[in-house]
Amino acid sequence: MGGYVRTLVLLAALTAVFGGLGFMIAGQQGMVIALLVAAGMNLFAWWNSDRIVLRMHNAQPIGPGDAPRLYQMTEQLAARAGLPMPALYVIHEEQPNAFATGRSPSNAAVAVNSGLLDLMSEREVAGVIAHELAHIRNRDTLIMTVTATVAGAISMLANFGMIFGSMNRDRNQSPFGPIGMILMLVLAPIAAAIVQMAISRSREYEADRVGAEIAGDPLGLASALQRLDHYAHAIQNHGAEATPATAHMFIVNPLSGARMDNLFSTHPRTQNRVAALEALAARMGQGGGGLSAPAAAPGPWGAGRRRNPWG
Structure with a gap:
């Protein structure tokens, strides 16, 4: 139940940002319209954000x-x-990465980039999948997915506000004028990013811990995180760059850092996550192993473009 309460608090915060944007665009009337739109959007996102x-x-x-x-x-x-089998999806992106989504464990899904299957070993992929299953078990997926949907809508509304303002300079209804419009364009996405950052960092540490326990191999996940972080800087994730509001859902930040979207990172430092996993491995008295022995060579697993079933 706690996850649902946190989700409601988050929705209230993002709705307030949405209403504030409406006020900056068109005063009190704009705020009322924005709040009504936000209410309908929140209801829609609650049931459909995973598919979106x-x-x-x-x-x-x-x-x-x-x-x-x-x-x-x-x-x-x-x-x-202790979870039902989630639906599996593949995203045809060369950057290895993954995320989980869904309102509850009974309708959850795990999406993996084809690069994960092509470039990572079996042991590392097991750690990534276990991490995403931990998000599902911790019921993080609803709040993460709804946040992505609403934060994206806030950015869209900010862009609409700039267009609206430029078309109505002579009879601008915004109580803040042109300067307010510029501030809105800059501050609204930042406000949404801060909310995303606040909910994501602690969840990643917890999902690392639970995922390592599920797979029985903290060092396998630690190795995966190090390689994922390297590839995230070397290979562009085109889908994530086009929809940066979803970046917090991935196991590592998929953004290249070439845009301002990386200014407020929604993920902890990879080195800190690896250190925590190494400490967990020491407490478990393990130096590796886990679910299965590392593969002699990474991928392909059969879900990438080459369609060569792995095993």
Whole structure:
């Protein structure tokens, strides 16, 4: 129940930002309209945000025939976590990364980039999948997905406000005038980013811990995080760059840092996450191992463009 309460608090905060934008665009009347739109959007996002985010990234569903080893691994890890098998999706992006979505464990989904399957070892992929299952078990996915949807709408409203203001300079209804419009364009996305940052960092540490326990291999996840962080700087994630409001959903920040979107990072420093996992491994008395031995070579797993079933 706590996850639902946090989600409601978050929605209230983002709705307030939305209403403030409406006020800056067209005064009190604009605020009322914005709040009504936000109320309808929140209700829609509560039930449909997972499908919206998957569609944003052109995620394609995959089954056991498409990637048998990945499907079997996810099924095994879900059983360890006490979860039903989530739906699996692949996103055709060369940057290795992944995220989870869904209102609840019963309708959850895990989406992996094809780069994850092509570039990472079996042990590392197991750590990534376990991390995403931890988000599902902790019921983080609803709040993360709704945040992505509403934060994206706030950015869109800010852009609309600039267009509205330029078309109505002579009879500008904004109580702050042109300067207010400029401030709105800059501050609204920042406000949404701060909200995202506030909810994401602690959740990533907890998902690392729970995911490492699910897979039984903290060092496998630590290795995955280090390689994911490297590839995130070396390979551009085109879908994430086009929809930066969803960046906080991925296991590592998918943005290249070439834009201001990286100014307020929604993820903890990878080095800190790795250190926490190494400390957990020491407490568990393990130096590796876990779910399965590392693969001799990474991918392909059968869900990427080459369609060569892994195993």
